[in-house]
Amino acid sequence: xxxxxxxxxxxxxxxxxxxxxxxxxxxxxxxxxxxxxxxxxxxxxxxxxxxxxxxxxxxxxxxxxxxxxxxxxxxxxxxxxxxxxxxxxxxxxxxxxxxxxxxxxxxxxxxxxxxxxxxxxxxxxxxxxxxxxxxxxxxxxxx
Amino acid sequence: xxxxxxxxxxxxxxxxxxxxxxxxxxxxxxxxxxxxxxxxxxxxxxxxxxxxxxxxxxxxxxxxxxxxxxxxxxxxxxxxxxxxxxxxxxxxxxxxxxxxxxxxxxxxxxxxxxxxxxxxxxxxxxxxxxxxxxxxxxxxxxxxxxxxxxxxxxxxxxxxxxxxxxxxxxxxxxxxxxxxxxxxxxxxxxxxxxxxxxxxxxxxxxxxxxxxxxxxxxxxxxxxxxxxxxxxxxxxxxxxxxxxxxxxxxxxxxxxxxxxxxxxxxxxxxxxxxxxxxxxxxxxxxxxxxxxxxxxxxxxxxxxxxxxxxxxxxxxxxxxxxxxxxxxxxxxxxxxxxxxxxxxxxxxxxxxxxxxxxxxxxxxxxxxxxxxxxxxxxxxxxxxxxxxxxxxxxxxxxxxxxxxxxxxxxxxxxxxxxx
Numbered sequence: 053x054x055x056x057x058x059x060x061x062x063x064x065x066x067x068x069x070x071x072x073x074x075x076x077x078x079x080x081x082x083x084x085x086x087x088x089x090x091x092x093x094x095x096x097x098x099x100x101x102x103x104x105x106x107x108x109x110x111x112x113x114x115x116x117x118x119x120x121x122x123x124x125x126x127x128x129x130x131x132x133x134x135x136x137x138x139x140x141x142x143x144x145x146x147x148x149x150x151x152x153x154x155x156x157x158x159x160x161x162x163x164x165x166x167x168x169x170x171x172x173x174x175x176x177x178x179x180x181x182x183x184x185x186x187x188x189x190x191x192x193x194x195x
Numbered sequence: 196x197x198x199x200x201x202x203x204x205x206x207x208x209x210x211x212x213x214x215x216x217x218x219x220x221x222x223x224x225x226x227x228x229x230x231x232x233x234x235x236x237x238x239x240x241x242x243x244x245x246x247x248x249x250x251x252x253x254x255x256x257x258x259x260x261x262x263x264x265x266x267x268x269x270x271x272x273x274x275x276x277x278x279x280x281x282x283x284x285x286x287x288x289x290x291x292x293x294x295x296x297x298x299x300x301x302x303x304x305x306x307x308x309x310x311x312x313x314x315x316x317x318x319x320x321x322x323x324x325x326x327x328x329x330x331x332x333x334x335x336x337x338x339x340x341x342x343x344x345x346x347x348x349x350x351x352x353x354x355x356x357x358x359x360x361x362x363x364x365x366x367x368x369x370x371x372x373x374x375x376x377x378x379x380x381x382x383x384x385x386x387x388x389x390x391x392x393x394x395x396x397x398x399x400x401x402x403x404x405x406x407x408x409x410x411x412x413x414x415x416x417x418x419x420x421x422x423x424x425x426x427x428x429x430x431x432x433x434x435x436x437x438x439x440x441x442x443x444x445x446x447x448x449x450x451x452x453x454x455x456x457x458x459x460x461x462x463x464x465x466x467x468x469x470x471x472x473x474x475x476x477x478x479x480x481x482x483x484x485x486x487x488x489x490x491x492x493x494x495x496x497x498x499x500x501x502x503x504x505x506x507x508x509x510x511x512x513x514x515x516x517x518x519x520x521x522x523x524x525x526x527x528x529x530x531x532x533x534x535x536x537x538x539x540x541x542x543x544x545x546x547x548x549x550x551x552x553x554x555x556x557x558x559x560x561x562x563x564x565x566x567x568x569x570x571x572x573x574x575x576x577x578x579x580x581x582x583x584x585x586x587x588x589x590x591x592x593x594x595x596x597x598x599x600x601x602x603x604x605x606x607x608x609x610x611x612x613x614x
Contacts, residue, residue: 105282106326108603111610128613133326143613148217150613182216184328 100189106133108185110143110150117141117152119166123192128152130185141187146173147180152187197312197335197362198432199301200342201284201319203277204330204357206297207235210276211266213328214603214611222263226251229447230267230597250492267596275604279327287319292432300339302432312360320358335360336367339430340423343380344370344398371399371424381420389413398424442480444469445538451490452534458487459524463586465539466520470513473541474572479509480541483516485523490535500527509545512568513583516541 101107112126120141122128128143136142138157143150146163153163153173163173175181203209207225212218222240224233233249240263245254251265258265277296285291290302303315310318316333323331334345335358345359348370352359361367377387379398393412395401401409402424410418419429444465452458462485473480483506488499504519520539601609 103326105279105286109610110613112614113612114614116614127610132328133322145216148219150214150216150611152613180216180219184216 100129103131103133107131112152116165116167116170120154122152122190127191128187129189131188132185134186136183136186143184143187145182145184150184197303197337198339198342199303199316199319200334200346201299201301202332202334202346203280203297204332205235205237207268207273208237209329210273211600213276218264223266224263225266225268228268229449231447234268265598267599269600269602271602271605272600276327276329280323280329283323283326290432300342300432312362313358316358316360317356330357332357335362337426338423338428340380340420341367341426344374347374347378368399371402372397374398376401379420381416386417440544441540441542442469442472443538443540445536447536453532455528458528458534458537459521460586462520462524462537462539463517463583466516467513467583467586469539469541470511470516471572474511474568478544479511480544481506481509482543483519484540484542485520485527487527487534487537489532493533493535495533498529498532502527517583
């Protein structure tokens with residue numbers, strides 16, 4: 053299936069983000085009968101957000117998670133209602149600051165970066181640590 | 196039969212902490228519009244002796260010196276966090292009444308048999324806390340009034356779990372006895388005095404009073420309270436919010452205003468906002484009141500005045516209100532005073548459909564031309580584009596919010612940063 057038309061996007065309100073799409077290619081001079089039937093529009097909200105009340109967006113600063121495909125300046129979608137487990141990518145408050153890391157629950161509880169230049173953060177009683185939420189998606193914008 | 200009152204702990208201050216983990220366990224206060232008074236305090240700030248409503252300048256130096264954190268109010272952000280909390284409650288119980296920005300009643304009759312009242316409350320508290328970062332108290336009782344009392348007792352007894360379920364008579368009586376009548380929902384200061392003169396000092400004593408006597412000596416409203424204290428449901432969950440009876444827009448100014456024209460311009464802004472709100476609620480108003488006052492903390496002469504203007508029939512046209520304000524303000528304005536606050540109130544509402552024709556139609560009214568207002572409202576829906584000429588368009592900065600936090604959840608450029 054090809055998508056060959058993307059509608060105008062209103063960007064200041066995610067819930068208005070509806071992209072109508074056509075299921076068939078439109079050939080010049082030969083209108084497909086199917087193109088009369090616009091399918092229900094794609095709603096990025098529905099696709100990316102399962103629990104509206106618990107979902108927050110945050111912005112990434114730095115390259116600590118570059119190996120996981122999270123670029124500097126990316127937007128993360130985090131869902132606070134999903135319990136993270138071993139290997140989840142999470143946002144956590146560590147000593148009063150938000151970080152994005154991969155959670156390791158074994159052999160020792162720690163947060164690891166996806167970048168050789170960053171040391172793992174081992175969670176012990178001296179560190180003020182709280183999981184904020186699970187990262188469900190990343191939006192890397194190229195333009 | 197169980198009702199829960201879910202009440203956010205120091206709501207505005209808690210919001211400010213959600214995206215500032217560095218503020219955990221630090222004193223946080225939030226100031227009113229224009230940084231005038233303290234309107235929210237974290238527990239730590241309360242412990243420092245910062246009182247609700249205290250003028251900021253009075254406590255500022257001491258509070259900051261002791262390491263306190265302060266924010267101007269960020270209502271766009273608080274509104275979004277409130278929406279999240281209310282959505283969660285609504286998804287848990289279909290019978291939810293949003294009582295204020297940080298409080299809601301839930302009817303969960305039927306569910307309590309499965310999990311028990313206390314556990315239900317605990318689940319509510321944990322879910323809201325986990326999903327939004329906002330701590331809540333959950334008071335549970337057979338009636339709304341008792342749920343309110345449970346919530347009050349959580350605060351008073353400083354219950355660590357922040358959940359109290361009054362689901363048996365022994366616990367109810369204990370809570371009632373420990374609740375002064377002045378703390379009962381709907382009992383104001385005057386009623387409080389009258390009751391204590393009659394020898395009724397706590398909620399338990401009031402609950403023993405025969406309802407018929409209370410109705411005779413006080414009011415039918417208080418009779419209902421007595422019945423509710425006895426577990427008889429008189430106040431239902433209102434899941435449909437009743438239409439407003441009045442709209443008030445008032446602000447204190449960052450800088451004192453003495454000039455009539457400037458005052459008029461600033462008030463016109465309030466009028467435009469109030470009229471927009473009025474139209475969005477499909478109401479018409481036939482009375483507008485204007486008030487102005489000097490600061491009670493100003494060493495100079497003090498003055499305050501309020502005056503109403505009545506239309507012969509209801510209107511929702513901004514221009515009608517602007518006309519009325521200009522006339523009314525000119526009557527109450529006195530030169531040489533340093534005005535610190537002004538406001539307007541629209542009242543005497545009636546639905547748009549029902550408008551009685553008057554014999555004496557005012558010559559200046561614009562009633563036939565409500566299309567114009569509709570067009571302006573549509574254009575202004577997303578972004579301010581059309582102004583009335585007499586409005587304040589950035590010429591004066593009447594509002595001061597120097598310490599406002601980012602719009603973390605409603606603006607792309609203000610998203611919280613993670614490293």
